[in-house]
Amino acid sequence: MLRLINCRNATVLLDQRPDRALPWGPRASLWLHLRYCPYCNRYAKQTVLMAEWARAAAASRASSGGALSEAAKERMRARLAPTGA
Amino acid sequence: MNPSIPIPAQWPDRYGDELFRFALSRVSDTDAAEELVQETFLSALDGLATFRAEASERTWLFVILRRKIIDHYRRQARTNQVSLDELSDGGAMDADFFNSENGHWTGAQAPASWLNADAALEQQELHEIIRRCQQRLPAQQEAVFVMRFVEELSAEEICQELGLTASNYWVIVHRAKLQLRRCLEKHGLGKN
Incomplete structure (x- = not known):
């Protein structure tokens, strides 16, 4: 049944969308809500963007700058060296 | 290229920086990232027998590191759990x-x-x-x-x-x- 929902419920459903297929009722209610609510329309796009940016930020950090300190490497080499050699 | 036999003592120099940057992109501080890299190497050392020569040593270490990162977040979530x-x-x-x-x-x-x-x-x-x-x-x-x-x-x-x-x-x-x-x-x- 088509039910009017508020912004709180709409945003909950928007955040569930990547993880589960919404049943027909909530899906239709969300569709209707998004037809008239500009704020939830923005949220719908922003919630996707935030996930993309978080992934991109991590990928960019993983490929740029920073190195393991020489002291840390030395410590690790010592722990990894064969014993009794 | 000959399929390499892992030499653990060389891991910090060969893969340390790359693994560290990856860890640092996931966790908030340098100490935690270093700790994760060290745990990765030690787990790899323990599991050396399970390493298959046809696999890439680098890929294998990254798989272990990703597991360590998930464990790190699990600990973090559990120690600061919301009721x-x-x-x-x-x-x-x-x-x-x-x-x-x-x-x-x-x-x-x-x-x-x-x-x-x-x-x-x-x-x-x-x-x-x-x-x-x-x-x-x-x-x-x-x-x-x-x-x-x-x-x-x-x-x-x-x-x-x-x-x-x-x-x-x-x-x-x-x-x-x-x-x-x-x-x-x-x-x-x-x-x-």
Whole structure:
């Protein structure tokens, strides 16, 4: 049944969308809500963007700058060296 | 190329920097990232017998590191766990964002347009802001957010790792997204 929902419920459903297929009722209610609510329309796009940016930020950090300190490497080499050699 | 036999003492020099950068892109500080790399090497050493020569040593170490990162977030989420009562009683937290009478956005919290977000900020700056905002999330929310959207684990896997029910998981994801969005706007997104 088509039910009017508020912004709180709409945003909950928007955040569930990547993880589960919404049943027909909530899906239709969300569709209707998004037809008239500009704020939830923005949220719908922003919630996707935030996930993309978080992934991109991590990928960019993983490929740029920073190195393991020489002291840390030395410590690790010592722990990894064969014993009794 | 001859299939290499792993020489553990060479790992820090051959793979240390790359593994460290990857770890540092997932956790907040240098010490934690170093610790994760060390744990990765020690676990690899213990599991040397399971290494298959036809596999890439580098790929194998990254698989172990990713597992260590998930363990790190599991520990973080469990030591800073929000009680189930607090999760089911979303009222206080939701009142920050939604009108308690009608459930619609409160004026100040209603999402602003991010139409110019990419143009207004340098990519590097945007990445730095999102990282800082992510770190300001409560530990459990940060753990769930990173596991889902950076490590790209499924909701089921996260629930299993963190001992959450599906409905608690969705409450946590929703709150993390609401808070992250607000933090991003505070730091310059959506200012027209």
